[in-house]
Amino acid sequence: MSGKGAKDIEALIELMARLPGLGPRSARRAVLHLIKKRGLLLLPLAEAMQKVGTTARECLNCGNIGTGDVCDICADDARANGQICVVEDVADLWAMERARVFKGRYHVLGGVLSALDAVGPEELRIPRLIDRVSTETVNEVILALPATIEGQTTAHYIAERLPQTRVTSLAQGVPVGGELDYLDDGTITAALNARKTF
Amino acid sequence: MSGKGAKDIEALIELMARLPGLGPRSARRAVLHLIKKRGLLLLPLAEAMQKVGTTARECLNCGNIGTGDVCDICADDARANGQICVVEDVADLWAMERARVFKGRYHVLGGVLSALDAVGPEELRIPRLIDRVSTETVNEVILALPATIEGQTTAHYIAERLPQTRVTSLAQGVPVGGELDYLDDGTITAALNARKTF
Numbered sequence: 001m002s003g004k005g006a007k008d009i010e011a012l013i014e015l016m017a018r019l020p021g022l023g024p025r026s027a028r029r030a031v032l033h034l035i036k037k038r039g040l041l042l043l044p045l046a047e048a049m050q051k052v053g054t055t056a057r058e059c060l061n062c063g064n065i066g067t068g069d070v071c072d073i074c075a076d077d078a079r080a081n082g083q084i085c086v087v088e089d090v091a092d093l094w095a096m097e098r099a100r101v102f103k104g105r106y107h108v109l110g111g112v113l114s115a116l117d118a119v120g121p122e123e124l125r126i127p128r129l130i131d132r133v134s135t136e137t138v139n140e141v142i143l144a145l146p147a148t149i150e151g152q153t154t155a156h157y158i159a160e161r162l163p164q165t166r167v168t169s170l171a172q173g174v175p176v177g178g179e180l181d182y183l184d185d186g187t188i189t190a191a192l193n194a195r196k197t198f
Numbered sequence: 199m200s201g202k203g204a205k206d207i208e209a210l211i212e213l214m215a216r217l218p219g220l221g222p223r224s225a226r227r228a229v230l231h232l233i234k235k236r237g238l239l240l241l242p243l244a245e246a247m248q249k250v251g252t253t254a255r256e257c258l259n260c261g262n263i264g265t266g267d268v269c270d271i272c273a274d275d276a277r278a279n280g281q282i283c284v285v286e287d288v289a290d291l292w293a294m295e296r297a298r299v300f301k302g303r304y305h306v307l308g309g310v311l312s313a314l315d316a317v318g319p320e321e322l323r324i325p326r327l328i329d330r331v332s333t334e335t336v337n338e339v340i341l342a343l344p345a346t347i348e349g350q351t352t353a354h355y356i357a358e359r360l361p362q363t364r365v366t367s368l369a370q371g372v373p374v375g376g377e378l379d380y381l382d383d384g385t386i387t388a389a390l391n392a393r394k395t396f
Contacts, residue, residue: 006254006263006264006265006269006270008246008249008250008253008254008265009250009254009263009265011246012243012246012247012249012250015239015242015243015246016243018239019228019231019232019239020224020227020228020231021219021220021224021227021228022219022220022228026218026219028289028292029218029219029289030217030218030219030220031250032263032287032288032289033217033218034217034247034250034251035250035254035263038251038254041213041216041217042247042250042251043247043248043251043252044213045210045213045214045247046244046245046247046248046251047244047248048206048209048210048213049210049232049240049241049243049244049247050241050244050245050248051206051210052206052207052210052229052232052233052240053232053236053240053241053244054241055206056204056206056207056233056236065204065207065230065233066204067204067206067207071204072204089230090230091226091227091230094226181223181226181227182223
C-alpha cells in the first residue's frame with residue numbers, strides 16, 4: 001500500500017481496517033492522521049490500548065466491563081437499591097448510564113436467545129441472573145432488552161423463571177426494531193419512568 | 199460514559215473519537231469490539247501503534263513517511279529513473295503506488311499553495327524540490343496535484359521555477375469506468391478539449 005517497505009505502517013493500516021466503521025481507505029486516512037499527531041494521539045492511543053488490553057475484564061457478577069474482578073457499579077454500595085436492570089450487552093449498559101436515570105445495578109446477558117443462531121440460556125448470563133436474584137436482595141428486575149422478537153422472547157423466558165420477583169420492562173416508547181444504543185437519552189428516560197409490570 | 203469508573207476505557211474512547219471518520223458513538227462501538235477481540239486486535243494494535251509511533255518519520259529527501267532518514271523508495275536505486283512525481287500528501291503517493299504504473303521517485307509537498315490559509319512555498323517542500331532537480335539527475339517532473347484552483351496554482355508555480363526541466367501533469371478526462379451522466383461539467387470540458395483521434 002505504501003510502496004515496497006514501511007511494513008510497520010502497512011501492518012497498522014491492516015489492523016485499523018478491521019475496526020467496525022473503518023474500511024481500507026478510512027484506515028489509511030486514520031493512520032496518516034495518527035502519524036501526523038504522533039505525540040498528541042498515536043502514542044497516547046497506543047498506551048491507552050495497552051492499558052485497556054491488560055486491565056479490562058468482565059465483571060464476575062454482572063458481565064459489565066471493568067478493570068477488576070467486580071466492576072465499579074457492582075463495587076459501589078450506593079447502587080445496591082434492590083433493582084437489577086437486564087441488558088443485552090455493555091453498549092446498552094453505557095446507553096442507560098448516559099441517561100443518568102437508573103440508580104441500581106445491571107446484569108449484562110451477552111446476547112439474546114436465538115433459535116436461529118443456536119443461542120440458548122446457557123450461552124447467555126441467564127443462570128447467573130437467576131442465581132443473583134435468589135442470593136442478593138432484589139426487589140425488581142427491569143428488563144431493558146431490545147424491542148425485537150429475540151429480545152422479547154428473552155424477556156418472557158427470564159420473567160417465567162422469576163415468579164417470586166417483580167419483573168418489569170421498559171415502557172413502549174422504544175421504537176419497534178430499535179436498539180438501545182441508538183436511542184436518545186430522553187427516550188430512554190421516558191421508557192424507564194413509564195415501565196410496567198411484565 | 200461507561201458509568202462511574204473504568205476511566206481507562208473512557209480515556210480510550212475519547213482518543214478513538216478523535217480519529218477521522220469516527221465519532222463518539224462509533225468510537226464506543228470500536229472500543230467494545232476491541233475489548234472483545236483483545237488478543238487478536240486490541241493488543242496487536244497497541245503494539246503496532248507503539249512501533250509506528252517510535253519509528254515512523256518523514257523522509258529527509260522526499261517527505262514520504264518511512265522508518266529511516268530516507269524512505270524505502272528513495273533508498274531503492276531501481277527507482278532512480280530520472281522521474282520525480284510531485285504529490286500533495288502521502289495519501290496521494292500511496293494511491294499512485296497502488297496503481298503500480300509509476301516507477302520513479304516522489305516528492306511530497308505537504309500541502310498546496312493557498313493565499314486564504316496563508317500557505318506559501320516556504321511552508322511546503324517546494325524549495326527542496328527545486329534543490330533536488332538541480333542536484334539529482336532529473337529528466338521529468340510529473341505534477342500529480344489536485345485538480346483544484348489551489349492545486350493548479352501550485353502546479354503553475356512549480357513549473358515556472360523549473361524552466362530547464364520537462365514538467366508534465368496528469369491528464370484530465372473521463373475516469374476509467376466513469377459514466378458521463380455522473381461527471382461534473384469541468385471534467386467533461388477537460389475531456390473534450392483533450393480529445394484524441396480514435
